[in-house]
Amino acid sequence: MKKFYIETFGCQMNVHDSEKVISTLVNKGYSQVELPDDADLVLYNTCSIRDKAEAKVFQRLNEFKKRSKDKVVGVIGCVAQQEGEKIFDRAPHVGLVAGSASYNQLPQMLVQIEAGARRVTGLSLDTEDTFEVPFTKRDNPHKAFLTIIEGCDKSCAYCVVPMTRGPERSRASAGILEEARQLAANGYTEITLLGQNVNSYRDPSDAGLDFAMLLRRIGEVQGLKRIRFTTSHPRDFVRDIVHAIDENPVLCNHIHLPVQSGSTEILDRMRRLYTRDEYLRQIDWMKAAKRDIAITSDIIVGFPGETEADFEKTLGLLDTVQYDAVFSFKYSQRPNTPALQYTEHMSEEEKSRRLTMVQERQRQIQLPRNINYIGSVEEVLVEGYNRATQQWIGKTSQFKTLNFSHPVVPAPAEGHTLEGSYLDVRVLRAGPNSLAGEAVLS
Ligand code: 5AD
Ligand code: SF4
Numbered sequence: 001m002k003k004f005y006i007e008t009f010g011c012q013m014n015v016h017d018s019e020k021v022i023s024t025l026v027n028k029g030y031s032q033v034e035l036p037d038d039a040d041l042v043l044y045n046t047c048s049i050r051d052k053a054e055a056k057v058f059q060r061l062n063e064f065k066k067r068s069k070d071k072v073v074g075v076i077g078c079v080a081q082q083e084g085e086k087i088f089d090r091a092p093h094v095g096l097v098a099g100s101a102s103y104n105q106l107p108q109m110l111v112q113i114e115a116g117a118r119r120v121t122g123l124s125l126d127t128e129d130t131f132e133v134p135f136t137k138r139d140n141p142h143k144a145f146l147t148i149i150e151g152c153d154k155s156c157a158y159c160v161v162p163m164t165r166g167p168e169r170s171r172a173s174a175g176i177l178e179e180a181r182q183l184a185a186n187g188y189t190e191i192t193l194l195g196q197n198v199n200s201y202r203d204p205s206d207a208g209l210d211f212a213m214l215l216r217r218i219g220e221v222q223g224l225k226r227i228r229f230t231t232s233h234p235r236d237f238v239r240d241i242v243h244a245i246d247e248n249p250v251l252c253n254h255i256h257l258p259v260q261s262g263s264t265e266i267l268d269r270m271r272r273l274y275t276r277d278e279y280l281r282q283i284d285w286m287k288a289a290k291r292d293i294a295i296t297s298d299i300i301v302g303f304p305g306e307t308e309a310d311f312e313k314t315l316g317l318l319d320t321v322q323y324d325a326v327f328s329f330k331y332s333q334r335p336n337t338p339a340l341q342y343t344e345h346m347s348e349e350e351k352s353r354r355l356t357m358v359q360e361r362q363r364q365i366q367l368p369r370n371i372n373y374i375g376s377v378e379e380v381l382v383e384g385y386n387r388a389t390q391q392w393i394g395k396t397s398q399f400k401t402l403n404f405s406h407p408v409v410p411a412p413a414e415g416h417t418l419e420g421s422y423l424d425v426r427v428l429r430a431g432p433n434s435l436a437g438e439a440v441l442s
Helices: 012-027 051-064 078-083 086-090 100-114 161-165 173-185 211-219 239-247 264-269 276-287 308-321 348-371
Strands: 003-008 041-046 072-077 094-098 120-122 143-147 190-194 226-230 254-256 294-301 325-330 377-386 391-396 401-405 422-430 435-439
Touching (some): 003 012, 078 100, 086 094, 100 161, 239 276, 264 276, 276 308, 294 348, 377 401, 401 422
Parallel strands (some): 041 072
Antiparallel strands (some): 377 391, 377 422, 422 435
16 A cells, blocks of 8 residues: 655645645545655645745755655645746655645546656646545544635735635535534534635525625534634625624634734735725724624734834734734745835844834733633633643633643543543633633533
């Protein structure tokens, strides 16, 4: 039997793509191994969102070069799509290059490889299809990703994704709902709906659901306890999404709505298609909700032309919104992106200074916010156990990490774990990035 190894870089979309690729390979009679040395086929599912992510891939290919004789090495995912056949020049031991929009051709590519082809590529982006595979086993037995939309039709000036993942394709709602039911029947209780812009979802079938309607329908699937979704784009964010969350506690009270910058001028240069005020109106909808919705965001500092005044607007936005968490990044120049036209580049030192300031300001916001939870009881899904701190790790519906001790089950024991269960935990302590407490026995 042929053996394969796969390593995944990048976002949740990539993690789930790897699960689907694994399914495809297993269905073709391959078996997965834990070490590249034991494999006949070694796959790297790659990310190119920032130059560092891409550099890591080539570093890995280099490390593995000498040991890869008699093996087929494949580069798939975003770097594959972006660099295409150039990868063969940079890493001549690579035999397969395929972008995510071509994964439905993987079975044919494997046939070519088995027939001895030395170089196989799948780089077409013009597919109308989504990557549908028979029911895919997930890495985690309780939580599952579920793709609802692939690709991206926006053209944010800094971003490689429209190019690496191709045009936007929504899946028909019947298939999505069927997969959600199957997941529930297989014991999964939490689903994260995935897409580059989940809220751009438009059902291509006659049912014609929009994203908020789809959320409501998935929220009715028996057996599911939590539904999350990521990522949302402010351009297509409508108030009905907040209403849907208010109506059904199964829909988690957490929205990740990346703003990228607090300056309308920079948002315009970034081609984000909304202004600061429009974004803040959406934040007001969330704050006016009946449920306490956690709000998180992504921020890029040092976009070309970002003045000190623009940057101050981003810091001010953090104060205004009071996010529960922010992921911040230094702008990184990417190949084939519209932002390459801009010539005003900022020094790395200045970008680093701004990044530190964003992170410091946000830390100051998060700590008092988290302290507010002390004394409250939160339901967590238990995700694991930390041996170093001797605490269980839980996640709240708001996606906050809540570490806790349990008076009856202090640690996982033979045949007995709390992982996968939903428990009430009283919050006793708070840090900027997590909460800690003790399980409440019922
Ligand atoms: N440079 C820096 N950060 C980027 N992101 C996307 N492209 C770039 C880039 N070229 C960030 C955005 C996005 C997150 C996933 O990565 O903030 O929301
Ligand atoms: Fe990286 Fe973006 Fe591709 Fe995800 S979609 S793997 S973040 S480049």
